[in-house]
Each structure stands twice: as C-alpha cells, then as structure tokens.
Amino acid sequence: MIRLALRNVTGRRARTVLTALSIVLGVAMVSAAFTLSDTLRHAADSLTTASYRGTDAVVDARTSFHIGRTGTASQPTVPAALLARVRSVGQVATAIGDLTNDQTRIIDRHGNAIGHGPYFGVGYDAGAPGAAKLTPFRLRAGRFAASDGEVVIDAGTASGRHLAVGSRVQIEGRGPVRSFTVSGIATFNSVDSIGSATFAVFDLAAAQRLFGESGRYDSIVVKARPGVSPTALRAALDAVIPAWTQVQSAAAQDRFDLAGLKQFIAIIEIALLAFGGIAVFVGAFTIFNTLAITVAQRSRELAILRTLGASRGQVLGSVLVEALALGVGASAVGVLAGLGLAKGLSSLMASLGLSLPRAGTVFALHTAIVAPLVGVLVTTVSGIAPALRATRVDPVLALREGSYVPAGPGHRGRRLANALTAVALAMLTAGLFVSGITIGARFALIVPGCLLLFVALAMLSARVAGPLASVLGRPAERIGGVAGALARRNAMRNPSRTATTAAALMIGVALVVLVSAFAAELRQSTTGVLKQQITAPYVAAADDGYSPIDPTVGGALATASGVRSTSTIGQDQARAYGNTVTVNGVDPKTIAAAYRYQWKAGSLAGLSGDGALVDSGFASSHHLGLGSHLRLTLIDGRAATLIIRGIEVPPKWQPLSLGPITLATTTFNRAFPLARARLTFVEVGHPGPAARAALEARLIRYPGVKLFTASTFAASQLAWVGQLVAMVDVLLALAVIVSLLGIVNTLALAVFERTRELGMLRAIGMTRRQVRRMIRHESVITALLGAALGIAVGLFLAGLVTAALSGQGLRFAVPFGPIVVFVVVAVIAGMIAAIAPARRASRLDPLTALATSER
Amino acid sequence: MSHMTVTAEPAPLDRAPGATPSAVSATDVTRTYGSAEAPVDALRGVTLDVAAGEFTVVMGPSGSGKSTLMHILAGLDRPTSGAVSIGGRDITSLDDRQLTLLRRRHIGFVFQAFNLLPMLTAEENVMLRLQLTGEAADPAWVTELLETVGLFERRHHRPAQLSGGQQQRVALARALVTSPEVLFADEPTGNLDSSASQEVLALLRRATDLHGVTVLLVTHDPRAAAIADRIIHLADGRIVSDRERARDATVLMPESAVLR
C-alpha cells in the first residue's frame, strides 16, 4: 500500500510539483524568516562588539528613568570639567568627550533629509591622542573635521548622493540649517552605514557650539591602561565620579542605539514568521483540496483495492503516506529555498537602504528543525480528512459503471463546521473583549481563533459556494457567451471543491481587507480629530509629523509677513506615578487661537508658573482635581511639583499623542533645557498662496520642517499607515500566490477529470479559444468567490476589532478603494491561474479525449 | 441517386438545386497508427462516395477500422493518405479552426458513450450546440426536436436522472439541432438494451426521412440492415462489400420523405 501511495506522488509529476509548491513557498518563507533574522542579529551583534570594542567604560549622567539613547526625550549632559577628573584616574589610558544625538539631518539638494533616521550627529575629538581606539568611525577618504565648517559623513550617504571630500553639504542640527565642507568620508566600522541611519561627525568643539552644548559632553568614553581590566577600570572610575553620574560598559550605554536595531530585527522576524505561517496555512488548503479531489477521482481504484481485500486502515494509511511524502519533500525543498529567499529579502532590504554588515549567512538549528516540521505537520494534518473520506469508499463502486460523484459534506460535517465556527467566534470575542488579560493571552486566543474561523468558514462556504458562484458567474455568462455559461455551471458543479479552492484565496483577501479597513479607520479618525482640534490654518512640523523640531522655528515663522501669531508646542518626557509620561509645553496666550481644548474643569487661565493641565483620564486614574498637587521627576533627577489648573477632555482617538500633562512654555523650558518642540501652529490674517509662500520662505533654513494644513498634517501623520499597509500587502502577496497555485491545481484536476467532456465539446464544434475561455472564466469565478468571501470576512473581522477598540475612538470604515482594487486583482489572478490548465484543455485532441475511459 | 455517382465538380455546401449532391466522399484513404517500427494499418485504402440523403450502415468485425473511418470522414482525424470531402469541399487541407467550424455547422455526431454535460439539463445540452455558434436558438425547433425524440416532458432533467436510452436520444437531438447535412453515429446503441436500441435506430432513420440528413451508422445490430439504403462491410481496413438495398424493401421509408 505504501508503495502504491508513493507511486501516486511520483506518478503524476506535474500535479505533485504544483501541490508541493504551495507548501514549499510557506516553508521557504518560515525558513527565510529565521535565516534572515539570525543573520541580521548576528551582524548586529558583531557590529555592537566591533563598535564598542576599544571602549572600556563610558561615563555619563545618571538618568532617573530609561528611555534609550535616542528617542523622544532630551538626555542630560555632563560638564567638560568631568573629563579632567576622569583623565586623572590612574587606570585610564585615554578618555575623550563625546556628543552623540539623533537629530542631525544631512540635507539633500532638494531640501529633504537623507535617510529615514536615526540621524546621528557626533562630536568627536579626533585630535586627542589615542582617540581612534574610542570611535567606530574609520576614515575611508580625507581627514576628520577640524573646524566649525567641516564635517565627516558616512560612506553610504556619500556614495548615494555623489558627495566627495571637498563637497559642500547642508546639515540641520540645532538651529537653522548650515553649510559644511566634507573633510572626510568614514565607515561605521566595516559598514557604509547602519540601516537607514546617517552619520555626520564634527569636531568636538564645533559640535558643542552646533548642538548648543558648549562646555558639556553627552558622555566621556574611556580606554583602560594595558593590563587593567574593564571591570577594574569601571570600579576605579565609579569611586571618583559624582553621584549623579554613572559608569557603564559601552555596550550597556549603547550610544548608537544598536539595541534599538536589534529590536527592529526582532520585529522583522516576527512579521516574516507570521506571513510565512499564513502562507503555510493557505498551502494547507491546497494540499487538502488536491488530496480530496484525487481521492474522489481515484475512488474506483480505491474500491477495487477494497474488493481485493485492502482494509480501511490500509486505505487511510496510503493517503496519509502520500501526504507525508509530499510534506517531507516539499519541506526539504522549502528550507533550502528559504536560504535563497533570505538572500533575496536581504538584498531587497539593502536596496531600501537597510544595509547591515555582510556577515556570513547564519543557518541555525531552529531553521533546520522548526521550518520543515511546520511543513510536514501541516501537510499531514491536511491529509487526514481526505484520507478518512477514502476509507468510506464503498467497494461496490468497483462493480458499477459510471463516474462516482463524491457526496458533499454530510450532516456530520455540517455540524462540525457549525461547532468550529462557534468555538472560533468565542475565542475571538474572548481575546478581543475580555478585559484584564495579558497581551500574550489575547494573542493566544485571537490567532488560533482566527485560523479556526478560516477553516470553519471554508467548510461552511461549501453551502453558499453554489448560489454565490451562480451570481458571480452572471458577468461571465454575459461576456463569455456559451463558454462563460458553461464556466458558471462548472463552478457550481462541485460547490465544496470550489469553496475550498476559493477559501485559500479568501484568507489572504480577508487579511488585506482587515488591514485596509483598519487603515481607513485610522485615516478617517485621524483626519476628523485633527480637523476638529486644529483651528490654526497652518502647522509647521517635522516631515514625518512627530520628530522634534528646532525650538527656534516658531520665532522664525512669527516674523513672516501676514502672521498674526504663532504657538509652539514643546514635548518631552518625565516620570509621574511610576510611569514615563509625555509632557507638553504650550503658550497659554496663543494656544487657544490655534488649538481647541475641551474643558472638564478649569481653563488655560491658570496655566503659568507651577500650573499644569492634565487630561481627564490621567486625572481620574490618579484622583486629581483642580488644585491637586502633581509631582514630576525629570530625567536628570530633579523633581517638580505642579498644581492642577485645568482638566481637559482629549478626543478618544489622539493622533497628536500630546500626552497627559501640559505646562506653560516657560515652565517647560526650565524643566527641559533643550526645549524640544513638537510643532508650531501659525495664525495668519489671510490664508492662501501668499501667506504660504511667506512662511515657506522662512522654513528654507529648516529643511527638516514642513508646512502643513490640518488635513495635510493628518496625511503626514498617516504616512506610516500607508507604508505599513503596503508592506503587509507585499507580504500577503505570498499567501495569495499560494492560493493561486491552489486554483491552478483544482483547474488542472478538473480538466483531467473532464477530459471526455472536453473531447465531446470539441467534437461538436467548440473551438480551442472557446475551451480556453471556458476554463478562464471558471477560474475567474472561483477567484471572485474567494475575493467575495474574503471581503465579507475581512470586513467582519475589522468590525469586531473596531468594536473591541471602541474605547480608542476608532469608527468602522469600509475601504472602498482598496476593495475595488482587490476585486480587479482577483480577476487578473484568476486569469493568470487559468493559463496553464486552459492551454492544456484546449490542446486536447478530441478523439483521444473521447477515448479516455471513465474515471 | 446512387452511390456509384461520381461528382464531376465539387458541389458547394449550400446545395444548388438540380446538382447531384455528394455528401461525403473518400478517395483512397489510409490511416496508419503507431510507430514506424510497429505500424498498425487501420485503413488500407478506402474509397467511398455517399450521396446526400442516403442512410448508410457500416458493419464489420471489431478492429476492422469502422471508427477510424468515421472519425476521418467527420474531420475528427486526418488520413495518413488520400482525400476526404464533405459536401464537395476538401477537408484534408482545413486547419483545426476551420474543421471545428465545419463540425459545428454541418456535421452531427452520436457516440456509443452519451457524453452529455452532467451539470446541464437535457434541453440545455441540446441548446449548447446552437450556443456554440452564437446564434439564437429557435424555441420552436428545439421543442420540435425534443418532442421528436420523446423527451419534451423531461427536458429539465439532468443526465443523471435519465435512462441510457433517454440520454442517447438527448445526444441525438443535440447532434441534429444545427440541422447538419451529415450525421455520424458510431455504435450509438452499443450501451443500450434492445428496445432502447430500436427507438434510437428508428429516430436515426426519421432524420433521413424527414430532414434529408445523410446518415452513416456503425452498428452490430442486425436490425439496422432493415432500415439502411446501403450497407458497407469493412474488414481489415478495407471495404469488402458494398450493397444497396432496394428502397421498397423497407416499410419505414416512404418515398416522399427523402426530399427535404
């Protein structure tokens, strides 16, 4: 029996290859996800080691809370005098002051920032003896910057923008943009640049002036004398430095935020694994369908085996062995293909500017074990139902003439499908709506719930597939004439088969619809809220909408002609009630004209000195009322006690994420000396092209800052949504391709099964073109069925998620545009899937086809 | 109207009144299957001329080449050598598309297997043939045909709900719906019981009598001899006998019905 099963795998090569391919792709994606992220992680690790290797200790200011070296809060600095103190320690060989921030944009010829950040700006004391051992920068050309007007840029930027030693380049650090001469080009260790980051390395003293940190350093980097261990060095330093400073290893201090890079890699890994998993899951439908159809087609053969004395167990085994062999073969190929796919993905990422050191590909044990295991398990499990169906083939069938039409899902199947749907919905509802459970528990309910729902819907859709195909086939009938009409009837002929084939596509479509619906909701809510909140005609903000802008922007805009007033919102972070919270600074005199507050109690009137506004949620969770005291801990350890003067009700959906605490600008600037600004509202007498031109003229000196209206600001805040959707669509394309393979497979099997019919049609006068058209229309009808089911399920899931998130203020929105696109894509996909089966069908010789014995 | 008649000129498909029509003709047709090393000569030089409106029965032992001859005459297969013409038009030089269109309009087929589309009703199976040509079906004509084959009552039934004889009668109606000049029937009663066979044979004869269709029927049923105008015996790929039956020998065929 086993040999017979294997003969089935090897005997029909084209079908086996197609079926296997649907699993190969998923396994390859899983394998690629592991391989790529292992490789990237390894690269990031070696980059960390290499970058911090020569540095034995870093001294910087102690912070009262940790938020990473780069990000949304200003870091405290240390005075230059501390350097002399560090150098005086006997175990120290070399110590240099260092400035490193992530808001120093290199500006291209069109006035846009190069790269996507972090935008590293570094002050490096190249002149200090032994400094070269304390920096990751390696000159490739030229020399390190020695004066105010010079800069060293990273090799990635230099080659990408054709900059060379001697070129002039604009850089926006603190204050308006300035022009520099490129004195050298450096690599970051062995890499041209890290990911999408850029580097601008200045002379240390020049950087101090540039960043407004005269006489101060972000940190002091130290190398130990020969024979002194880093630990001993750190202990020695710890004994002499002031209590408000700290000494750490370079990797722990991590001034280039390589830990952030590793987090990013971890996210990529999860995303790739998720999409690989989805592709495997979709592939399971193809495996199931192919095996189910071949079992039906082979029912005569199976019946003969049963009359010859094969037991049910043997029949079951033979189908399962076939699935197992398929799974093993496909998984082996998939793991290897994954290595290639990983290379492809990594060069794709490199072309998107995410370059990492080209360390060797890492093929870890879990790649070799988990990826194929997933493939084999999924394939074998998909084979169980068809195998069970095979055991139910009646031996009497062998004695009967005529083809055997397998019964649709029976009573039991239907009840099972209903039960599965109920369980799936219960899991989804619990995962989404039950409060007080961890995120992990939510995912543990939602993910399997979702998968189960898809399986259940695939089973249930057999019932609606007939009528739905009938409706969706109408256009085919209109367009395709008799070929279209026959295609429609063929699609309705075996509803459970059509349904399973379509269900595979349904999954991909449902997920993209879900994501698109969510994006549409975000767009709708964000635009609505911002238009409601922002009454100023113009907003100046960073091009991405959330990065900090220079605090001098407001002043620069205020003097433009036609400007009535400007109002700048500062933003930084502090600690309150044990949490890191966002603190805003607003000017109580100007903000009311630009931004609409909703008051629960108090008003802007009391906002001065130690007055503070809090939002209603924050107030109620910490039992604060007007006149209550609020204690803030700043990052440098200082404390500030504030008195609540107003409680505002924020919109449920907060695209500006202004955070719970607002101070007057003057108080804010005392608390946060860097005075990081988030945005500036601009009131003008007569909004229009003239006003805009006047404002934009002022912003020429701030290339990283863009001028928006409330609605274009909303669009800029949502740019990431579009990017995310595009990325998800690309990754889900794999799942859609796998489901197309399923359509190809089902069609090919149908053509094989209907050989005689096709021969007859040709004999009575159907042209080859009509045959092709018939197959093509059937394919398109199946694809449309998948799209229709997917759209319905996607919208349903979106509604469920929206309901669960109703507290966030999102409202359900139907993504009409994307839905139209998906339908068009489904039609095209159906046409593509039909190419090979249609060609095969049209090439059948009518006589040979008619001579085919009944199967 | 004799099978001996040799048409001097190829007659156009739309028969000119008064011309002597030759519905099907084969000249020295051979057909060799298989490889050059092990050739199988299914036909070894068949020359045949069937007059329009003639009812010809082809008989012969199994493997004698009857099906091969039918296929070649009907444009489903090509001869290895020799010429075939339908309605005076040489078909050996036609390409696949032209042959398809010829089959669609001018030729009808009935096979031993009924080959109905299982998802279509009896009526839809019949109409299908018309729809292939893209022309509007004349409901009266379809109704008449279904009534003729005795299936009007069951026109909405699917093939699975019909007996073998009924299915074959649907197949017959499907073959006749485009009013073909020639109808080929290759053992149409091979799968049927005696009474169903008798019905199908009678219907075939009526096609000739009522509509002037030229019929070539392959059968082993001795009763077919009774309704034939002409009986050809094949053996080993050759015509071994070719007899014309006296018209008055059959009661089934009134003289007047020959004309369309």
Ligand SMILES: Nc1ncnc2c1ncn2[C@@H]1O[C@H](COP(=O)(O)OP(=O)(O)O)[C@@H](O)[C@H]1O
């Ligand atoms: N496709 C084919 N390939 C090879 N030999 C064939 C093929 N079709 C028919 N033959 C051979 O040609 C001969 C005539 O066959 P056929 O025309 O089917 O005979 P009949 O219909 O009289 O039984 C037989 O010997 C048969 O084996």
Ligand SMILES: [Mg+2]
């Ligand atoms: Mg035969």
